[in-house]
Amino acid sequence: xxxxxxxxxxxxxxxxxxxxxxxxxxxxxxxxxxxxxxxxxxxxxxxxxxxxxxxxxxxxxxxxxxxxxxxxxxxxxxxxxxxxxxxxxxxxxxxxxxxxxxxxxxxxxxxxxxxxxxxxxxxxxxxxxxxxxxxxxxxxxxxxxxxxxxxxxxxxxxxxxxxxxxxxxxxxxxxxxxxxxxxxxxxxxxxxxxxxxxxxxxxxxxxxxxxxxxxxxxxxxxxxxxxxxxxxxxxxxxxxxxxxxxxxxxxxxxxxxxxxxxxxxxxxxxxxxxxxxxxxxxxxxxxxxxxxxxxxxxxxxxxxxxxxxxxxxxxxxxxxxxxxxxxxxxxxxxxxxxxxxxxxxxxxxxxxxxxxxxxxxxxxxxxxxxxxxxxxxxxxxxxxxxxxxxxxxxxxxxxxxxxxxxxx
Numbered sequence: 001x002x003x004x005x006x007x008x009x010x011x012x013x014x015x016x017x018x019x020x021x022x023x024x025x026x027x028x029x030x031x032x033x034x035x036x037x038x039x040x041x042x043x044x045x046x047x048x049x050x051x052x053x054x055x056x057x058x059x060x061x062x063x064x065x066x067x068x069x070x071x072x073x074x075x076x077x078x079x080x081x082x083x084x085x086x087x088x089x090x091x092x093x094x095x096x097x098x099x100x101x102x103x104x105x106x107x108x109x110x111x112x113x114x115x116x117x118x119x120x121x122x123x124x125x126x127x128x129x130x131x132x133x134x135x136x137x138x139x140x141x142x143x144x145x146x147x148x149x150x151x152x153x154x155x156x157x158x159x160x161x162x163x164x165x166x167x168x169x170x171x172x173x174x175x176x177x178x179x180x181x182x183x184x185x186x187x188x189x190x191x192x193x194x195x196x197x198x199x200x201x202x203x204x205x206x207x208x209x210x211x212x213x214x215x216x217x218x219x220x221x222x223x224x225x226x227x228x229x230x231x232x233x234x235x236x237x238x239x240x241x242x243x244x245x246x247x248x249x250x251x252x253x254x255x256x257x258x259x260x261x262x263x264x265x266x267x268x269x270x271x272x273x274x275x276x277x278x279x280x281x282x283x284x285x286x287x288x289x290x291x292x293x294x295x296x297x298x299x300x301x302x303x304x305x306x307x308x309x310x311x312x313x314x315x316x317x318x319x320x321x322x323x324x325x326x327x328x329x330x331x332x333x334x335x336x337x338x339x340x341x342x343x344x345x346x347x348x349x350x351x352x353x354x355x356x357x358x359x360x361x362x363x364x365x366x367x368x369x370x371x372x373x374x375x376x377x378x379x380x381x382x383x384x385x386x387x388x389x390x391x392x393x394x395x396x397x398x399x400x401x402x403x404x405x406x407x408x
Contacts, residue, residue, distance in 0.1 A: 069119055070119065070360055070362075071096060071118045071119070071352075071355050071358055071359045071360065072096075072118075072119070072359060072360040072361060072362040073096060073097070073320060073333060073334045073359060073360075073361050073362070074116075074121055074334060074361075074362060074363070074364035074365070075333070075334055075335070075361055075362065075363055075364055076334060076335045076336075076337060076364045077116070077334065077335070077336050077337055077346065077364075078121060078123060078337060078364070078368045079337040080101055080102055080112070080337075080338075081123070081368075081370055082110070083370050083371070084112065084114065084123050084124060084125050084370045084371060085124055085125070085370060085371020085372065086124060086125045086126075086127035086371075087115070087124045087125065087126050087127060087128070087145075087159060087161060087164055088127050088128070088164050088166070089164070089371070090124060090164070090371045090372060091124070091160070091161055091162060091163055091164030092115060092116075092117045092122050092123075092124040092161055093117060093118070093119070093122075093161065093162055094117070094118045094119075094141070094142045094143050094161065094162065094352070095115040095116055095117055095118055095138070095142045095143075095161055095352065096116055096117070096118040096142055096351065096352050096355065096359065097115065097116045097138075097349060097350065097351055097352070098113075098114070098115050098116075098126070098136065098138040098145060098349070098350040098351075099113075099114055099116075099304075099316075099346050099347065099348060099349045099350065100112065100113055100114070100346070100347050100348045101114055101345070101346045102345070111130075112125055112130070113125060113126045113129040113130050113136065114126070115138070115145070115161060117369075118142055118352065118355070120365060120369065121364060121365040121367065121368045121369060122369040123368065123369070123370055124161075124371065126145055126147070126159060128145075128147050128157050128159050128166050129145065129147045129159075132147055132148075132149060132150075132153060132157065133150060134147050134148040134149045134150050134153070134157075134174075134176075135147075135148045135150075135176045135177065136148065136177075137177040137178065137179075137180065137187070137262065137350065138350040138351070138352060139180055139184055139352070140180050140182070140184060140263070140352060140353050140354035140355075141184060141352060141354050141355065142161070142352030142354075142355060143160070143161055143162055144158055144159060144160055144161060145158075145159040145161065146158055146159075146177045146180075146187055146206075147159060148174070148175045148176045148177050148189065148192070149171070149174040149175055149192065150174050150192055151174050151192060152174075153174060154170070154171050154172065154173060154174055154175070155168055155169060155170050155171050155175070156168075156169045156171055156175050156177070156187075156189075156204065157169075158206065169204075169209040170209070171204075171211060172211075173191045173192065174191065174192035175189050175190075175191065175192065175202070175204070175211075176189050176190050176191075176192050177189040177204070178190065178221055178222050178261075178262050179221075179222045179223050179224050179231070179261075179262030179263075180224070180262060181224050181228050182224055182226060182227070182228040182354075183228055184206070185205065185206055185207060186203055186204065186205060186206065186228075187203070187204040187206060188201060188202070188203060188204075188214075188222045188224065188231060188262070189201075189202050189204055190202060190219050190220070198218045198219055198220035198236075199218065199219065200213055200214075200215060200216050200217070200219070201213070201214045201215040201217060201219040201222060201231070201233060201242075201246070202214065203244065213246075214231070214242065214244065214245070214246040215233070215242060215246040217233065217235040218235055218236055219233045219234065219235055220234050220235075220236075221233070221234040221258070221259045221260070221261065221262070222234070222259070222262065223259060223261070223262050223263065223264040223265045223272065224262070224265065225241075225265055225269055225286075226265060226266075226267055226268070226269050227269070229243065229244065230242065230243055230244075230249060231243075231244070232252070232259055232264065232265060232272055232286065233259070234258055234259040237254055237255065237256070237258075238251065238253075238254045239251075239252040239253050239254070239257060239258075239259060239272075239274070239284060240252060241286070241288070249288075250288035251288070252272070252284055252285065252286070252288055253284060256276050256277055257274040257275070257276050257282060257284055258274055258275050258276070259272060259273075259274055259284075260273045260274055260275050260281075260305055261273075261304070261305065261306075261350075263305070263306040263307070263350075263351070263353040264305070265286060265307075266286070266307050266310060267307055267309065267310050267357075268310045269286060269287070270285070270286055270287060270291065270310075271283045271284070271285070271286055271293060271294075271325075272284045272285075272286045273305050273306075273307075273313065276296065279296040279298060280296055280297060280298040280299055281296060281297040281298070281299055281305060281313070281315060281323075282296035282297070283296070283325065294325040294326060294328075295328060297313075297315075297323050297325070297328060297330065299315060299317065299321060299323065299330055304316040304348070304349030304350055304351060306351045306353035306356055307353065307356065308322065308356045308357060308359075309357060311324060311325050311326055312324055312325065313325060314333075314351065314356060316346075316347075316349035318335075318336060319332045319333075319334055319335040319336050320332065320333050320334040320349075321333070333361045334361065
């Protein structure tokens with residue numbers, strides 16, 4: 001091929017138009033808006049926790065429940081919880097009720113001994129009563145719980161619900177407290193280990209720890225008179241009244257009427273709350289004069305009962321029931337929450353009965369105070385839900401903007 005031919009081919013190739021390849025343009029970096037948003041939320045959460053201390057804020061806000069320290073029952077008790085703190089680690093302050101929840105016979109059903117704050121939805125476990133498995137008695141003012149003992153243990157534990165501290169008193173035998181005196185200084189009780197949980201009636205001085213034997217009777221239950229000078233006692237199937245020296249004052253009857261509990265004596269000194277099979281809650285004449293007594297109410301069970309006033313009583317059975325002893329009219333003032341399968345039963349209810357005349361009923365609060373751990377778990381759960389909703393919202397917003405950007 002000659003040089004001339006080569007030149008012609010070269011000129012021909014040069015004349016051909018070759019499409020130009022577009023220059024490569026680096027796309028702008030994607031702006032991950034979720035990262036700064038998440039970082040800002042994290043910083044805000046840390047500052048909020050460190051500075052505001054929401055657990056303390058919630059607990060302090062729940063301390064009066066917006067009621068101004070008014071003694072009140074919630075219109076519904078809270079459900080069973082495995083996260084309830086103990087009195088020892090987080091004292092609740094004055095309480096209005098003491099009760100058992102859960103019977104231990106169902107799956108994951110651990111029996112608990114609980115107290116409910118007098119002012120708000122604050123619940124605590126009485127760990128001393130659970131550990132000792134002993135009979136316990138709430139004080140009339142709701143500030144202490146006396147925990148007795150069962151064989152082979154001895155002694156009496158006094159749990160302060162305000163400080164969370166426990167004072168142990170030594171007793172020569174297992175002791176079962178049954179009644180507080182009106183001045184809150186003495187406890188009537190019986191030695192455990194006798195037949196039918198009854199035995200000699202003892203008087204325990206809370207201030208000194210001294211124990212005095214009042215009677216050699218086979219006593220199973222007792223209740224102080226309003227002035228604190230007498231005791232109604234259940235001696236077998238006999239109901240009688242004795243003085244604080246153990247002397248018999250009067251017999252009230254023999255039969256199937258059994259003294260219900262240590263808060264059975266009415267404020268005016270005229271009536272005693274009793275339990276009678278087939279009749280339910282009934283009444284006995286405390287004066288021994290044969291005065292007429294109200295008809296049996298026929299409600300509740302042999303559990304908690306106390307006087308609200310001279311003519312009204314408060315009982316428990318599926319809820320808290322206020323009853324007029326003259327008319328027999330009853331109304332439910334608070335309901336129990338026994339769980340979705342009705343296996344977390346509530347029983348052995350006791351009241352701070354000295355405060356019942358001023359107690360009101362309030363709506364159950366939106367926040368249930370189970371203790372510091374439960375409060376933090378609720379806050380963490382709420383934070384996780386908020387973070388998840390924020391992330392989903394950002395994802396949906398980005399997807400909604402994507403079609404509009406591509407169409408342009």
